[in-house]
Amino acid sequence: MNYWLMKSEPNVYSINDLAQEKQTxxxxxxxxxxxxxxxxxxxxxxxxxxxxHTKNPGIVGLMKIVKNNLADPTQFDPNNQYYDPxxxxxxPRWQTVLVEFVQIFPEIITLxxxxxxxxxxxxxxxxxxxxxxxxxxEKKIAEKILTF
DNA sequence: GCCAACGTTGGC
DNA sequence: GCCAACGTTGGC
Numbered sequence: 001m002n003y004w005l006m007k008s009e010p011n012v013y014s015i016n017d018l019a020q021e022k023q024t025x026x027x028x029x030x031x032x033x034x035x036x037x038x039x040x041x042x043x044x045x046x047x048x049x050x051x052x053h054t055k056n057p058g059i060v061g062l063m064k065i066v067k068n069n070l071a072d073p074t075q076f077d078p079n080n081q082y083y084d085p086x087x088x089x090x091x092p093r094w095q096t097v098l099v100e101f102v103q104i105f106p107e108i109i110t111l112x113x114x115x116x117x118x119x120x121x122x123x124x125x126x127x128x129x130x131x132x133x134x135x136x137x138e139k140k141i142a143e144k145i146l147t148f
Numbered sequence: 149g150c151c152a153a154c155g156t157t158g159g160c
Numbered sequence: 161g162c163c164a165a166c167g168t169t170g171g172c
Contacts, residue, residue, distance in 0.1 A: 031155075032155095033155095128152090128153080129152070129153040129154060130153090130154090131153075131154055131155075
C-alpha cells in the first residue's frame with residue numbers, strides 16, 4: 001500500500017466537496033510527472049488531500065484510491081478546458097484515478113507545521129517552488145502525519 | 149494581488 | 161537541442 005499527496009485549490013474543489021460527493025474522478029492533471037504518479041497508484045492506496053493557493057494551505061483530509069488507471073474523460077471533451085486534441089481513446093495520454101472520501105482531519109495540518117516537522121527531502125510538498133500536484137509520500141512520513 | 153519559481157512552447 | 165518568451169502555480 002502506497003501513500004500519496006494530491007493538491008487542489010479549495011475554491012475549485014475542496015475536501016468538503018469530496019465529503020459531500022463521496023467519490024470523484026481526479027480530473028485535469030496535465031503534467032507528465034504528476035500523471036506518471038497517477039499511473040502508479042494502486043487500489044486501496046491512501047492519499048492526503050492538500051489545499052493549495054489559499055490563505056491557509058495544508059493537508060485537510062484523507063482519501064482512498066478506489067479505481068486506478070482510468071482515462072481522464074476531460075481529455076476527450078472539446079468543450080472542456082482540459083481537452084487534449086492529440087489524445088485518442090485508443091491510446092489515452094492522461095490517466096487518473098477515482099478517489100473516495102475517507103475523512104476530514106479535525107484540524108488542518110498546515111504547511112508551516114509540515115515545515116517544522118519534516119525536511120524537504122522527507123516531504124517534497126514543503127519544498128519552495130514545488131509545483132507538482134501529485135506526489136508520493138514515504139510510508140514512515142505518512143504514518144507520522146496520521147498521528148498529528 | 150504580487151511575484152518567484154517552474155514547466156512548456158516554439159523559433160532558430 | 162538550446163534557450164528566450166510565455167503561461168501557470170502557489171505561498172505570502
